[in-house]
Amino acid sequence: MASKSYIPLLFFMLLVVSSAYPFKKQQYKPCKHLVLYFHDIIYNGQNKENATSSIVAAPQGANLTILADEFHFGNIAVFDDPITLDNNLHSKPVGRAQGMYLYDTKNTYTAWLGFSFVLNSADYHGTINFVGADPLMQKTRDISVVGGTGDFFMHRGIATLTTDSFEGAVYFRLKVDIKFYECW
Amino acid sequence: MASKSYIPLLFFMLLVVSSAYPFKKQQYKPCKHLVLYFHDIIYNGQNKENATSSIVAAPQGANLTILADEFHFGNIAVFDDPITLDNNLHSKPVGRAQGMYLYDTKNTYTAWLGFSFVLNSADYHGTINFVGADPLMQKTRDISVVGGTGDFFMHRGIATLTTDSFEGAVYFRLKVDIKFYECW
Amino acid sequence: MASKSYIPLLFFMLLVVSSAYPFKKQQYKPCKHLVLYFHDIIYNGQNKENATSSIVAAPQGANLTILADEFHFGNIAVFDDPITLDNNLHSKPVGRAQGMYLYDTKNTYTAWLGFSFVLNSADYHGTINFVGADPLMQKTRDISVVGGTGDFFMHRGIATLTTDSFEGAVYFRLKVDIKFYECW
Numbered sequence: 175m176a177s178k179s180y181i182p183l184l185f186f187m188l189l190v191v192s193s194a195y196p197f198k199k200q201q202y203k204p205c206k207h208l209v210l211y212f213h214d215i216i217y218n219g220q221n222k223e224n225a226t227s228s229i230v231a232a233p234q235g236a237n238l239t240i241l242a243d244e245f246h247f248g249n250i251a252v253f254d255d256p257i258t259l260d261n262n263l264h265s266k267p268v269g270r271a272q273g274m275y276l277y278d279t280k281n282t283y284t285a286w287l288g289f290s291f292v293l294n295s296a297d298y299h300g301t302i303n304f305v306g307a308d309p310l311m312q313k314t315r316d317i318s319v320v321g322g323t324g325d326f327f328m329h330r331g332i333a334t335l336t337t338d339s340f341e342g343a344v345y346f347r348l349k350v351d352i353k354f355y356e357c358w
Numbered sequence: 359m360a361s362k363s364y365i366p367l368l369f370f371m372l373l374v375v376s377s378a379y380p381f382k383k384q385q386y387k388p389c390k391h392l393v394l395y396f397h398d399i400i401y402n403g404q405n406k407e408n409a410t411s412s413i414v415a416a417p418q419g420a421n422l423t424i425l426a427d428e429f430h431f432g433n434i435a436v437f438d439d440p441i442t443l444d445n446n447l448h449s450k451p452v453g454r455a456q457g458m459y460l461y462d463t464k465n466t467y468t469a470w471l472g473f474s475f476v477l478n479s480a481d482y483h484g485t486i487n488f489v490g491a492d493p494l495m496q497k498t499r500d501i502s503v504v505g506g507t508g509d510f511f512m513h514r515g516i517a518t519l520t521t522d523s524f525e526g527a528v529y530f531r532l533k534v535d536i537k538f539y540e541c542w
Numbered sequence: 543m544a545s546k547s548y549i550p551l552l553f554f555m556l557l558v559v560s561s562a563y564p565f566k567k568q569q570y571k572p573c574k575h576l577v578l579y580f581h582d583i584i585y586n587g588q589n590k591e592n593a594t595s596s597i598v599a600a601p602q603g604a605n606l607t608i609l610a611d612e613f614h615f616g617n618i619a620v621f622d623d624p625i626t627l628d629n630n631l632h633s634k635p636v637g638r639a640q641g642m643y644l645y646d647t648k649n650t651y652t653a654w655l656g657f658s659f660v661l662n663s664a665d666y667h668g669t670i671n672f673v674g675a676d677p678l679m680q681k682t683r684d685i686s687v688v689g690g691t692g693d694f695f696m697h698r699g700i701a702t703l704t705t706d707s708f709e710g711a712v713y714f715r716l717k718v719d720i721k722f723y724e725c726w
Binding site: 229250253292305322 | 386433468490
């Protein structure tokens, strides 16, 4: 599993100064590292059984089964998405990604995220809480891990999001590369 | 008051290694400890005077005075709830719990919380900011204290929620056991 | 620029004990300091071109182009506001403030904020993530900086908000004085 891959790093925990920004930037090594995927299927009025998220708020003139005009500006969706270890929607879930996203630009796709990973598997038991801006059109986007509980007690870090796949406006899959820099 | 109860712990600040997980888990002692209650009365169309929260978003087909079907999936409620030192709704409030919760599972009761305690009493002046997943059907649930201001300047910690009481879908009372592990 | 003003502080990084609360309070010096402004123009049904935010959720009986009665209790607005270095709406933006605010008291103006600064200028590249309570009628209000990315990697701090100007219920400008106390 991906989480094991950080173990060799334990032998190299010294801070490495990046030569590109010699006085400004340090490169920190994560104290824990996880790669997970989650899968979002938006309710469109016809997929009640499979849908894992719903539009619950929209600007004036928009509705709750079609994402709004202007790059979905103003839509809020609530979700309960399965988390998997690989990119297969049908793999056994190791937990749920729960919370909300909202679309917040009128001339491109960007979102703001507030959600948690609720993990309950042989390997992990606990929650990870995320907050941050998600400029969807960029290949990778960084958000903050603002806290955690259980196995992730008091952890902080950075999660790098990648849109691994999407199908129209109904399905998307996010790869979440979580690097914890503060472990307890 | 509960906040005083952590003082004896100051004499035992050494980290205690739990024997159950000898290589993995440490038990940390909080640097500050608070137990508070808050009381939520949901607007149902008929209790305008007493209500402290309102449903403001709902999935397609639902309305704003009755919590939605499917375990309220997709409802967002905004709240301004009194905080008390004991479990009596009519005790003198020491502050307000303000923010939102959203229901985010279709086959059980779970919520996602983003809110603040705004405290203004003889004992405490400041705010505490919370984010996290709340699987309501579990006896206790841990969320993250992601920051604070005033007396809680830069604090971080864990808040353990317990549903202390509820009446139908209109009233619930949460006990919030806040353990700060990072005090400034 | 304001961010340079903290450099002299580096020579005085010792903690200063405030004499007003000799046993309780310390005054910390920020490790980084930024002052920025952002500008919010709420959609009112007639300003589609200029509007930078929209009401997207409201309690029963309210609509999405007029802020609700009872001090706007229950309104959620999604925003994408320009950030400027000074108080001029027409200055060149250095980034965008993106996220949401919600009004959460029935008898005065208070809000709860969850948003990010997405900065992309010659001076700063990265995001800053904010969460907290905003009691609007107070001259200054403190919220939490819960994390950051890029130039603000893993930062934490306090942001002090001041309503610098407002025009009716359509435009407001916030001054945001960001003091980072945890820099990486």
